[in-house]
Amino acid sequence: xxxxxxxxxxxxxxxxxxxxQSQGQxxxxxxxxxxxxxxxxxxxxxxxxxxELLSGYAPFEGVPDELMDxxxxxxxxxxxxxxxxxAAPDEEIDLACARGSQYLRDAGVFFRHYGPDSHEERxxxxxxxxxxxxxxxWQQIAAGLVERADLLEQVMADVxxxxxxxxxxxxxxELIAGNPEWLRPMVGVPPRSGHxxxxxxxxxxxxxxxxxxxxxDRAQAPSGAGFALETRMATARSFPALMAETxxxxxxGFFRGFRDALLALRxxxxxxxxxLTPGPMNDTYFEHAYIARYLGFLLVQGEDxxxxxxxxxxxxxxxxxxISVLWRRLDAEWLDPLxxxxxxxxxxxxxxxxxxxxxxxxxxxPGSGVLETRALMAFIPAxxxxxxxxxxxxxxxxxxxxxxxxxxxxxxxNAGRMTIDRALSTSLPFDHSPDAVIGGKHLDGSxxxxxxxxxxxxxxxxxxxxxxxxxxxxSERKLVARPASxxxxxxxxxxxxxxxxxxxxxxxxxxxxxxxSMQRGGSVCDVWVVGQQQAxxxxxxxxxxxxxxxxxxxxxLPTRAxxxxxxxxxxxxxxxxxxxxxRAYHLRMAEYGRADMPLIEMLAGYLDSMGVEAxxxxxxxxxxxxxAAMGSAGRVRDRFSTDGWNALTDLKRTAxxxxxxxxxxxxxxxxxxxxxxxISGFSGLVHENMYHATGWRxxxxxxxxxxxxxxxxxxxxxxxxxAPVGAYEIAIEAGDAVMTHRMRFSATFTRETVLDLLxxxxxxxxxxxxxxxxxxxxxxxxEKLTADFSRKPSPIRRAVMKLQTELATARxxxxxxxxxxxxxxxxxxxxxxxAETYLR
Numbered sequence: 001x002x003x004x005x006x007x008x009x010x011x012x013x014x015x016x017x018x019x020x021q022s023q024g025q026x027x028x029x030x031x032x033x034x035x036x037x038x039x040x041x042x043x044x045x046x047x048x049x050x051x052e053l054l055s056g057y058a059p060f061e062g063v064p065d066e067l068m069d070x071x072x073x074x075x076x077x078x079x080x081x082x083x084x085x086x087a088a089p090d091e092e093i094d095l096a097c098a099r100g101s102q103y104l105r106d107a108g109v110f111f112r113h114y115g116p117d118s119h120e121e122r123x124x125x126x127x128x129x130x131x132x133x134x135x136x137x138w139q140q141i142a143a144g145l146v147e148r149a150d151l152l153e154q155v156m157a158d159v160x161x162x163x164x165x166x167x168x169x170x171x172x173x174e175l176i177a178g179n180p181e182w183l184r185p186m187v188g189v190p191p192r193s194g195h196x197x198x199x200x201x202x203x204x205x206x207x208x209x210x211x212x213x214x215x216x217d218r219a220q221a222p223s224g225a226g227f228a229l230e231t232r233m234a235t236a237r238s239f240p241a242l243m244a245e246t247x248x249x250x251x252x253g254f255f256r257g258f259r260d261a262l263l264a265l266r267x268x269x270x271x272x273x274x275x276l277t278p279g280p281m282n283d284t285y286f287e288h289a290y291i292a293r294y295l296g297f298l299l300v301q302g303e304d305x306x307x308x309x310x311x312x313x314x315x316x317x318x319x320x321x322x323i324s325v326l327w328r329r330l331d332a333e334w335l336d337p338l339x340x341x342x343x344x345x346x347x348x349x350x351x352x353x354x355x356x357x358x359x360x361x362x363x364x365x366p367g368s369g370v371l372e373t374r375a376l377m378a379f380i381p382a383x384x385x386x387x388x389x390x391x392x393x394x395x396x397x398x399x400x401x402x403x404x405x406x407x408x409x410x411x412x413x414n415a416g417r418m419t420i421d422r423a424l425s426t427s428l429p430f431d432h433s434p435d436a437v438i439g440g441k442h443l444d445g446s447x448x449x450x451x452x453x454x455x456x457x458x459x460x461x462x463x464x465x466x467x468x469x470x471x472x473x474x475s476e477r478k479l480v481a482r483p484a485s486x487x488x489x490x491x492x493x494x495x496x497x498x499x500x501x502x503x504x505x506x507x508x509x510x511x512x513x514x515x516x517s518m519q520r521g522g523s524v525c526d527v528w529v530v531g532q533q534q535a536x537x538x539x540x541x542x543x544x545x546x547x548x549x550x551x552x553x554x555x556x557l558p559t560r561a562x563x564x565x566x567x568x569x570x571x572x573x574x575x576x577x578x579x580x581x582x583r584a585y586h587l588r589m590a591e592y593g594r595a596d597m598p599l600i601e602m603l604a605g606y607l608d609s610m611g612v613e614a615x616x617x618x619x620x621x622x623x624x625x626x627x628a629a630m631g632s633a634g635r636v637r638d639r640f641s642t643d644g645w646n647a648l649t650d651l652k653r654t655a656x657x658x659x660x661x662x663x664x665x666x667x668x669x670x671x672x673x674x675x676x677x678x679i680s681g682f683s684g685l686v687h688e689n690m691y692h693a694t695g696w697r698x699x700x701x702x703x704x705x706x707x708x709x710x711x712x713x714x715x716x717x718x719x720x721x722x723a724p725v726g727a728y729e730i731a732i733e734a735g736d737a738v739m740t741h742r743m744r745f746s747a748t749f750t751r752e753t754v755l756d757l758l759x760x761x762x763x764x765x766x767x768x769x770x771x772x773x774x775x776x777x778x779x780x781x782x783e784k785l786t787a788d789f790s791r792k793p794s795p796i797r798r799a800v801m802k803l804q805t806e807l808a809t810a811r812x813x814x815x816x817x818x819x820x821x822x823x824x825x826x827x828x829x830x831x832x833x834x835a836e837t838y839l840r
Contacts, residue, residue: 569702
């Protein structure tokens with residue numbers, strides 16, 4: 001039978017259904033109901049905490065369970081863990097789960113949920129109880145997956161090389177030539193590293209007979225490594241003592257090995273390893289940013305890159321810099337608008353030519369998505385026998401390509417136990433196209449027309465319905481059985497494939513369905529590989545000898561990242577300034593109780609010019625700037641500390657919580673004071689804790705330019721001699737200088753004292769002159785990175801020096817109101833001058 005593996009073998013039953021679940025629950029309930037009552041005066045029976053923990057656990061009939069064996073006994077690998085867990089008080093278990101969830105929230109771990117109306121960010125759905133697997137069994141799984149990874153490498157080498165599999169009849173030509181993931185421009189292009197595949201992920205599940213099966217191959221741009229690490233960190237927060245006592249294999253060595261392997265693939269010492277991401281709207285963007293930060297690699301988008309003379313380069317603030325290893329997290333069809341999808345706006349023109357030139361290694365090679373094709377799994381068993389002379393130790397689920405009459409007849413007869421879907425779609429067992437047929441019915445429940453096999457057989461593939469083993473999950477302090485599948489990550493090193501000792505498991509939301517997709521309510525748990533001896537301490541920082549070190553490259557900041565950091569500085573300071581002025585308005589409303597006072601009307605008009613409706617405690621203009629700050633920060637998550645991100649999101653959550661219930665006046669002023677403290681805390685945290693390299697310079701430049709512009713604008717308006725009484729005081733409040741003014745000047749507020757402090761005092765950190773001094777300091781540092789002493793001063797340097805010299809030699813009484821307006825305009829122009837010099 002074409003493309004069929006063991007067609008006469010009985011297929012496993014369709015999913016663990018509600019009938020078997022209810023039977024298991026009835027058994028558990030009947031046991032509880034038939035317990036003998038304790039006679040009056042008799043001693044209470046000894047409490048069995050483990051029995052209580054397992055009292056509601058009911059594995060499904062005919063379905064293997066990861067916790068219990070066929071006789072209903074707890075598997076040895078779980079025994080010590082469950083004994084310790086059962087002995088813990090209920091409140092301690094609740095606290096443990098809360099710690100894990102809080103860690104993920106603090107770390108900002110999310111996945112993007114794609115719904116009909118929105119692409120919202122959702123918290124990483126942690127199932128707190130880990131899945132335990134004995135080390136000996138894991139070694140068998142790992143060996144089987146390494147064997148499969150080597151086979152997939154051979155398939156890649158053939159379909160982009162001699163084509164012997166098609167020629168020998170082991171692969172139908174239409175599955176290759178007609179596959180959109182098979183990239184003709186890559187045919188005959190040998191990978192520089194000697195390998196097409198450097199990272200793979202496999203979704204595996206345990207079938208009814210206890211054997212592990214491969215459910216899907218992930219070779220295009222496999223995700224999960226970063227999420228596995230964060231899931232491990234969260235679980236370690238939940239059960240630190242249990243983890244230390246359970247001999248759990250650590251993950252740091254896996255990541256260190258892959259990092260060193262990628263560094264060793266660099267073509268030149270001064271070239272970089274970069275991770276190519278589609279951007280913040282991608283569902284796994286958090287992982288891209290997290291892995292880049294964790295491993296110390298550049299995170300780039302297509303617009304950051306350019307091909308020059310066959311070499312891939314990244315635009316940085318110090319000019320073009322070479323990249324010789326690109327770990328792509330972008331599907332191949334979007335990589336190069338010149339040779340692939342011409343409508344791609346997230347790729348880089350000429351990227352494939354850089355591969356052909358031999359100066360670039362890509363992880364994984366473009367075109368590897370062909371390995372994920374559902375129909376290809378039908379031919380893997382025969383290909384394995386061709387290359388290896390034997391069956392794979394870890395087979396994939398039985399699959400049939402419906403391109404032959406024999407396969408069509410078999411699928412037609414057994415459709416009630418199969419899923420039928422597009423042959424060339426990705427082989428994910430729970431992600432189906434709208435036209436998919438499951439158990440003889442369409443997804444909407446309508447009947448299936450078997451004649452479609454004769455009409456479109458070559459476009460369809462059938463797979464046995466997945467019946468996953470169950471694993472324990474915590475529900476209301478009890479263990480419940482839920483279907484589970486594992487995602488296992490493999491990476492290539494100089495010693496061959498290494499398998500992550502664990503990974504993560506997807507857990508179904510109920511026992512009535514084998515669907516474990518997070519998009520439809522599934523959760524994720526850590527996987528602990530448990531050995532006989534305690535795992536040695538290991539960290540990513542352990543010394544290595546097989547990888548060339550990556551030398552510091554301070555100028556290697558992509559211009560896109562520099563631009564976002566610059567605007568983060570601007571937006572965060574703009575939010576602070578608007579909060580100060582908005583608070584000044586509501587303090588005076590609380591004091592005077594009316595809005596028709598000249599000073600209040602002037603302040604309202606000034607806020608209106610800034611896009612802020614003064615009468616509203618938290619107006620849209622203020623909230624929009626806060627959203628913009630978060631957007632800029634979100635696009636540079638790889639360069640942004642977790643504490644800084646938490647401070648910013650805490651500010652946003654507080655503002656969203658306060659906004660609906662605030663009243664103008666004193667209520668609003670007090671709430672704005674809370675937000676002011678939070679935004680000040682964010683600014684201090686970021687500016688004090690960030691490493692003072694290129695990124696921090698652009699963040700600081702954004703803050704300094706914004707502050708110079710807004711401060712001079714406030715002075716132009718509120719130091720005008722014609723302004724209402726009290727205007728000088730508003731200027732001082734906006735500059736957070738009330739205490740300083742009192743210390744420096746015993747007199748009341750005058751125009752001269754206000755200008756002297758907020759415009760001309762180089763020692764006051766919020767004055768305009770102090771901002772210009774800071775800008776020059778940062779420009780000095782940036783210019784040293786690209787030293788060219790033959791050049792004249794840049795336009796931004798000339799503009800800043802001109803302003804700085806004027807203010808450093810001016811006296812407050814010599815500056816008329818119209819000159820303040822000109823100074824504000826000149827400060828605003830600095831943003832464009834900076835962009836022309838470094839960001840374009």
